[in-house]
Amino acid sequence: MRNLFAFIYRFRAFLVFLLLEALSVFLIVRYNTYQGAAFFNSANRYVGQVLEFQSGITDYFRLTGINQALATENAALRQELMQYRQLTLTDSTASLDTTYYTSSDTSRAYPYHLQAGRVINNSVRRMNNYLTISKGTADGVQPGMGVIAPSGVVGRVKTVSEHYATITSLLHSQMLISAKLVKDNTFGTIKWQGGDYRTALLDYIPLHVKPEKGDTIVTSGFNTVFPEGIMVGTISSIEQEPDKSFYTIGVKLSVDFAQLSYVYVVENMYKVERDTLEQNAGIITDEQ
Structure with missing residues (x-):
C-alpha cells in the first residue's frame, strides 16, 4: 500500500x-x-x-457441430429429392398430385432413408480401398447398406461396430456397381481397375448401342443397395476392341474420393424382404 x-x-x-x-x-x-x-x-x-x-x-x-447439423439437414433434403425422382420414374404418365396419395399408402412409400456420417479415415492409393465413418449400430447402420456422397456413389458398408462403420469403397477391386446410360437406359457394370482414383470402367455395353463421350452414367436400381438414378460419372473414353462383343468404356467418376468429408448411408427398408425372395428363387448377383 x-x-x-x-x-x-x-x-x-x-x-x-x-x-x-x-x-x-x-x-x-x-x-x-x-x-x-x-x-x-x-x-x-x-x-x-x-x-x-x-x-x-x-x-x-463450433464448426464440427455446425457441419454435422448441415449434413443431417442435407440428408433429409436429398432424401426428399430422391423420393420425387422416384415418383417421376415410376409414374411418368400419371399426375404427381400428392392429393391422390396418403403417407400411409405403402405402394407409393419411398423405401430409402438417408443418414449423414462423417468420414474419419479414407484411402485412395491402394488396390482395395476403404473408408471409416463415425456411424454404427447405435445409429441403425448395418452391413450391406449403400453409401453415397452429394456428388454420387461411394461404396457399401462392410463391417459395423457400435459407433463406427467401415465402407468398401467403389475404389476396390471386388466392388461392382450396376449402372446404366441415362440417354437410353442400357445397363452395365462399373468396376475400378486400380490406378487413377478418378476413373473406372463401364463393362457389358453391347456394340449396337451408340455411347458418346460425356454421356451420364447413373445407378440402375437393379438391386437393394442403391436407389435408381444416383450419379456415378460421365463417359470419358470409348474403345471397340475387335475380339470383344462389348465396348471398353472409361468413366470419369463424379465423386472425388480424396476430398470426402461427409457421406450418406442409404437404408432400404425393403432390402431383407427382396433379398430373401431372390435368394429363395435362386437369383444370385455380385453387382450392387
Missing part, C-alpha cells in the same frame, strides 16, 4: 493531467453533437470488430 501511495505521489501531475484530459473529452462528446456522433460511430466500429473477432473464434470451435 505504501508503494502505491508513493507511486501516485510521484506521478501526481501526470495522473491529474490524464483525469482532466478524460473529463475534457467527456464534456466535448457530451455537449457537442458532431463530436458525439463521431465518437460513438468510431466506438461502435471498434466494438463491432472486437465482437466479430470473438464470434469468429467461437464459431471455429
